[in-house]
Amino acid sequence: MRLGIDIGGTKTAAVAIGADGELSDQFRMPTGFGAEEVVATALRTVERMTELAGVEASSFASIGIGIPGAVDSGTGRVAHAVNLGLEGLDLGPRLADRLGVEVTVENDVKAAAVGAHHLLGVADGIRAHSMAYLNLGTGLAAGIVLDGRLLRGGHGVAGEIGHIPVDPAGVVCTCGQRGCLETLASGSAIARMWPTDGPLPAKELFAAAAAGDDRAIAVRERFLTGVAAAVRLLVLTADVDDVVIGGGLAALGDPLLAGARRILSEWATDSAFLASLDLPSRVQVIPLGFPAAAVGAALVGEHQWLKS
Numbered sequence: 001m002r003l004g005i006d007i008g009g010t011k012t013a014a015v016a017i018g019a020d021g022e023l024s025d026q027f028r029m030p031t032g033f034g035a036e037e038v039v040a041t042a043l044r045t046v047e048r049m050t051e052l053a054g055v056e057a058s059s060f061a062s063i064g065i066g067i068p069g070a071v072d073s074g075t076g077r078v079a080h081a082v083n084l085g086l087e088g089l090d091l092g093p094r095l096a097d098r099l100g101v102e103v104t105v106e107n108d109v110k111a112a113a114v115g116a117h118h119l120l121g122v123a124d125g126i127r128a129h130s131m132a133y134l135n136l137g138t139g140l141a142a143g144i145v146l147d148g149r150l151l152r153g154g155h156g157v158a159g160e161i162g163h164i165p166v167d168p169a170g171v172v173c174t175c176g177q178r179g180c181l182e183t184l185a186s187g188s189a190i191a192r193m194w195p196t197d198g199p200l201p202a203k204e205l206f207a208a209a210a211a212g213d214d215r216a217i218a219v220r221e222r223f224l225t226g227v228a229a230a231v232r233l234l235v236l237t238a239d240v241d242d243v244v245i246g247g248g249l250a251a252l253g254d255p256l257l258a259g260a261r262r263i264l265s266e267w268a269t270d271s272a273f274l275a276s277l278d279l280p281s282r283v284q285v286i287p288l289g290f291p292a293a294a295v296g297a298a299l300v301g302e303h304q305w306l307k308s
């Protein structure tokens with residue numbers, strides 16, 4: 001049995017995965033803020049899972065953590081994770097000391113890519129195909145699995161496509177560049193382009209657009225064009241078979257998928273090259289509630305993912 005833990009800004013999700021690849025136990029608990037609380041949250045999660053599964057922590061085949069921010073997966077160190085209040089934490093080594101077993105740490109979007117790859121593999125029976133996980137949350141980032149292996153790059157930056165500028169006349173991004181993809185296709189982009197006091201700006205935007213509000217339609221199209229551009233970018237750089245959209249905005253569901261496919265189809269009518277790539281058929285949205293990052297964290301500890 002493998003244990004995967006996804007430490008998010010407010011909630012931590014945990015799953016146990018059996019040798020058959022099926023999820024056996026899963027639960028969520030609140031995440032503490034700051035280094036000591038994040039370590040304590042991870043330890044509480046492991047303890048609860050050992051109770052649920054009826055085994056010792058040392059009998060898990062692997063324990064993996066997915067966490068936002070800059071992660072050195074080789075050392076298990078989290079350089080910084082702003083929304084968790086972390087600035088330099090040796091998370092992997094500290095947990096290993098306490099638990100007596102090795103603990104793998106990976107960036108949460110990269111972990112989610114491994115989780116989504118696993119989900120597709122279970123569905124299709126294909127283990128070694130190439131896919132990208134496009135995370136549309138507050139920001140935009142992707143994780144890429146090539147021929148069954150997670151692509152990290154030399155410094156863990158592979159897949160950080162949210163900071164590829166696509167609009168020279170766009171707004172200045174948090175990264176300091178202008179017109180990044182993230183300034184068009186992310187939760188923060190929608191919050192900026194469609195200000196509202198409601199808790200779910202993206203849902204409100206799509207509802208207003210569906211009701212015929214011209215301004216909402218314009219903002220929705222700008223957002224969807226950014227999503228479609230991200231899909232095109234991932235296919236043109238890595239020729240992935242599938243682009244699976246996840247993250248908080250994936251809860252938009254069918255209107256998001258249909259909108260992205262519509263724009264990709266429109267582009268294909270003007271370009272025989274794009275038409276030949278059949279982009280609309282490659283994009284999908286992850287099933288609501290599937291704990292991709294926790295599943296991926298469990299699997300990223302497997303030997304095969306660590307070998308380059």
Ligand SMILES: [Zn+2]
Binds near residue numbers: 182
């Ligand atoms: Zn940027």
